[in-house]
Amino acid sequence: MTKPIIVVTREVFDETIGFLGEHCTVEANQADVPLTTEQIAGRLCSAQALMCSLTDRVDAALIAQCPALKVVANIAVGYNNIDVAACNARGIMVTNTPGVLDDSTADLAWTLMLATARRLTEVEAYIRGGDWTGWRLKQWLGVDVHHATLGVIGMGRIGQAIAKRAAGFDMRVIYHNRTRLDVEVERRLNAEYVSQDELFAQADFVILQMPYSKETHHLIGAAELAKMKPSAILINSTRGGVVDDAALIEALRAGTIRAAGLDVFENEPRLNPGFLSLKNVVLSPHIGSSTESTRRAMAMTAAANAVAALTGATPPNLVNPEFRTAT
Ligand code: DGY
Numbered sequence: 001m002t003k004p005i006i007v008v009t010r011e012v013f014d015e016t017i018g019f020l021g022e023h024c025t026v027e028a029n030q031a032d033v034p035l036t037t038e039q040i041a042g043r044l045c046s047a048q049a050l051m052c053s054l055t056d057r058v059d060a061a062l063i064a065q066c067p068a069l070k071v072v073a074n075i076a077v078g079y080n081n082i083d084v085a086a087c088n089a090r091g092i093m094v095t096n097t098p099g100v101l102d103d104s105t106a107d108l109a110w111t112l113m114l115a116t117a118r119r120l121t122e123v124e125a126y127i128r129g130g131d132w133t134g135w136r137l138k139q140w141l142g143v144d145v146h147h148a149t150l151g152v153i154g155m156g157r158i159g160q161a162i163a164k165r166a167a168g169f170d171m172r173v174i175y176h177n178r179t180r181l182d183v184e185v186e187r188r189l190n191a192e193y194v195s196q197d198e199l200f201a202q203a204d205f206v207i208l209q210m211p212y213s214k215e216t217h218h219l220i221g222a223a224e225l226a227k228m229k230p231s232a233i234l235i236n237s238t239r240g241g242v243v244d245d246a247a248l249i250e251a252l253r254a255g256t257i258r259a260a261g262l263d264v265f266e267n268e269p270r271l272n273p274g275f276l277s278l279k280n281v282v283l284s285p286h287i288g289s290s291t292e293s294t295r296r297a298m299a300m301t302a303a304a305n306a307v308a309a310l311t312g313a314t315p316p317n318l319v320n321p322e323f324r325t326a327t
Contacts, residue, residue: 002025003023003024003025004023004024004025004047004048004049004070004310005024005025005027005046005047005048005049005068006020006024006025006026006027006047006048006049006050006051006306006310007027007040007043007044007047007049007050007051008020008026008027008028008029008051008052009029009035009040009050009051009052009053009056010029010032010034010052010053010055010056010075011028011029011030011031011032012028012030012051012075012299012303013295013296013299013300015296015300016296016299016300016302016303017030019300019303019304019307020051020303020306020307023307023310023311024048024049024306024307024310027043027047034055035056037056037057037061037062040052040056040062041062041065041066044062044065044066044069045065045066045067046068047066047068047069048068048069048070048071048310049069049070049071049072049073049306049309049310050066050069050071050072050073051073051075051302051303051306052072052073052074052075052081052082053074053075053076054074054075054076054078054079054080054081055081056081057081058072058081058082058083058087059083059086060083060086060089063083063086063087063090063092069090069092070092070093070309070310071092071093071094071095071305071306071309071310071315072087072092072093072094072095073095073302073303073305073306073309073315074094074095074096074097074302075097075298075299075302076096076097076289076298077096077097077098077101077158077289078096078211078212078238078239079094079096079319080211080212080213080239082094082319084319084320087320088320088322091323092323093309093315093318093319093320093323094318094319094320095302095305095306095309095315095316095317095318095319096305096317096319097297097298097301097302097305097317098157098317099157099301100294100297100298100301101158101288101289101294101297101298102157102158102161103161103294104288104289104290104291104294105158105161105237105288105289106158106161106162106164106165107165107291108237108263108284108287108288108289108290109158109162109207109209109235109237109263109288110162110165111284112235112237112261112262112263112282112284113145113205113207113233113235113261114145115261115282116233116235116259116260116261116281116282117142117143117144117145117205117233117259118142119140119142120282121282121283122140122279123140126140143204143231143233143258145169145171145205146169146170146171147169147170147171147172148169148171148172148204148205149171149172149173149174149202149203149204149205150162150163150166150171150172150173150174150203150204150205150207151174151175151176151194151199151200151202151203151204151205151206151207152173152174152175152176152191152207152209153175153176153177153196153199153206153207153208153209153210153219154177154208154209154210154211154238155175155176155177155181155191155209156177156209156210158209158238159175159177159207159209159210160181160185160189162207162209163175163189163191164189166190167190172192173189173190173191173192174191174192174193174194174198174199174202174203175191175192175193175194175199176193176194176195176196176198176199177193180193181193196224197227200224200227200228200232201227201228201229202229203228203229203232204229204231204232204233205232205233205235206228206232206233206234206235207235207237208220208234208235208236208237208238208242208243209237209238210238210242211238211239212238212239212240212241212242216239216241216242217241217242218241218242218243218244218247219242219243220234220236220242220243220244220247220248221243221244221247222244222247222250222251225247225248225251225256225257226251226256228256228257229257230255230256230257230258231257231258232257232258233257233258233259233260233261234248234257234259234260234261235260235261235262236260236261236262236263236264237261237262237263237264237288238264238288239264240264240265240266240267240268241266242264243262243266244266245265245266245271245272245274245275246272246274248260249272249274249275249278252278252280252281253274253278258280259280259281259282260280260281260282261281261282262275262281262282262283262284263284263285263286263287263288264286264288265286268286269285269286271283301316301317304316305317305318312325313325
């Protein structure tokens with residue numbers, strides 16, 4: 001029996017290719033040179049499966065060129081790069097990789113929070129520049145994370161993992177979410193539900209952890225930044241586009257808020273150059289989930305999703321449940 005064809009758009013780990021190879025004919029791009037949409041369409045025209053990353057746009061125009069396509073397995077939890085409605089219309093399953101990256105992504109949000117509060121990138125540049133002449137009492141004063149108020153907007157799995165870590169820092173945790181959490185979960189996380197405006201008014205650290213969508217586009221703009229404390233620090237490690245970057249740059253320049261820690265940007269990787277000259281921002285290149293074990297787990301999860309779909313099973317992480325296989 002001929003094996004189904006899977007196109008893998010970007011480099012993955014050898015064990016992922018090995019696993020896929022047991023079930024499929026694998027057309028992999030292990031050279032890791034990003035493929036254009038036309039190149040993906042060319043490779044995908046007779047394939048049954050696509051394993052892609054968040055940098056690949058899977059839209060109606062691409063899908064129209066792939067008559068045999070049955071499943072799109074994203075190597076990410078977020079799937080705003082995929083037009084799910086267009087996949088639904090063609091009966092194509094879409095899968096993502098929830099769960100395996102929660103802790104690593106929460107760790108990175110905390111890394112940005114601590115680094116921003118203690119001005120780590122500024123002081124590192126200072127010491128590397130050979131400018132350190134000795135200890136001074138008022139040198140490089142930062143702000144405390146411990147006993148401060150953490151405000152999490154978007155209290156899904158990753159938001160909860162971020163909140164859980166706050167206990168060790170004796171922080172007060174407030175949160176805002178589309179739907180309020182169960183009282184039991186709130187109690188376990190020691191988290192208090194507040195309106196978004198209350199969160200802006202009270203939080204010392206505002207962390208964003210909601211998915212990107214039309215509804216969350218520019219959720220944080222000039223008006224929202226103006227509602228935050230002048231001492232507030234904003235952390236975005238979820239998706240570019242949730243924050244209006246131009247408005248944030250203006251707020252950081254004007255001192256509307258104190259600082260920001262950012263892992264994601266509008267138009268990645270061509271971030272707004274305004275960020276580069278600001279001292280009160282800590283920048284990282286979309287590495288929230290990037291630890292070796294987590295990235296291996298994400299690739300394997302995506303591969304398992306694709307293989308399940310190709311072998312007639314329901315993928316464990318199906319985004320469009322209407323295509324659940326009858327059991
Ligand atoms: C995701 O999974 O959505 C992350 O942004 C990838 O690092």
